Amino acid sequence: MALKTLEDALVEGLEDLVSAESQIAEVLPKMATKATNKELKTAFRDHLKQTKEHSKRLKQAFKLMGKKPQSKTCEAAKGLVEEGKSIIEEDAEPDVMDAMLINAAQKVEHYEIASYGTLCTWAKLLGLKEVHAVLAETLNEEEQTDKNLTKLAKKSINKNAINKV
Numbered sequence: 001m002a003l004k005t006l007e008d009a010l011v012e013g014l015e016d017l018v019s020a021e022s023q024i025a026e027v028l029p030k031m032a033t034k035a036t037n038k039e040l041k042t043a044f045r046d047h048l049k050q051t052k053e054h055s056k057r058l059k060q061a062f063k064l065m066g067k068k069p070q071s072k073t074c075e076a077a078k079g080l081v082e083e084g085k086s087i088i089e090e091d092a093e094p095d096v097m098d099a100m101l102i103n104a105a106q107k108v109e110h111y112e113i114a115s116y117g118t119l120c121t122w123a124k125l126l127g128l129k130e131v132h133a134v135l136a137e138t139l140n141e142e143e144q145t146d147k148n149l150t151k152l153a154k155k156s157i158n159k160n161a162i163n164k165v
């Protein structure tokens with residue numbers, strides 16, 4: 001079907017995110033297991049819980065628009081998740097691994113921030129207030145997660161990873 005309106009683009013964006021969120025929910029437990037730093041492990045586990053809520057909110061957004069929830073393979077998430085998985089497989093010092101896991105996770109968060117940011121803008125423009133509210137809630141959590149990961153990296157993980165031989 002041809003996409004005729006911004007509303008059609010919004011629906012396609014939601015479908016992309018359904019796929020992205022489910023792929024992310026699949027890799028986060030692996031990242032939590034691989035992380036050594038306790039706070040980082042907790043951050044990944046907490047974000048897994050949030051990610052499951054994000055999937056629910058997407059379904060809610062479809063419902064609010066009178067559409068059937070669908071998934072369209074998110075190729076970007078596929079690439080980012082594959083990258084994350086290959087990092088997990090690498091032979092690295094625990095602190096170095098943690099620093100790399102943060103990097104991989106932030107790439108994912110930035111993809112989500114860009115996606116939810118755009119869809120929030122579109123929903124607002126289309127006057128879809130409730131859809132906007134639902135998406136903005138998730139956007140806020142993605143932004144907080146990104147900030148928290150930066151904080152953890154700066155606090156000790158990056159420094160601990162320096163000069164590992």
Ligand code: FE
Binds near residue numbers: 051138142
């Ligand atoms: Fe998410």
Ligand code: FE
Binds near residue numbers: 047109112142
């Ligand atoms: Fe996220």
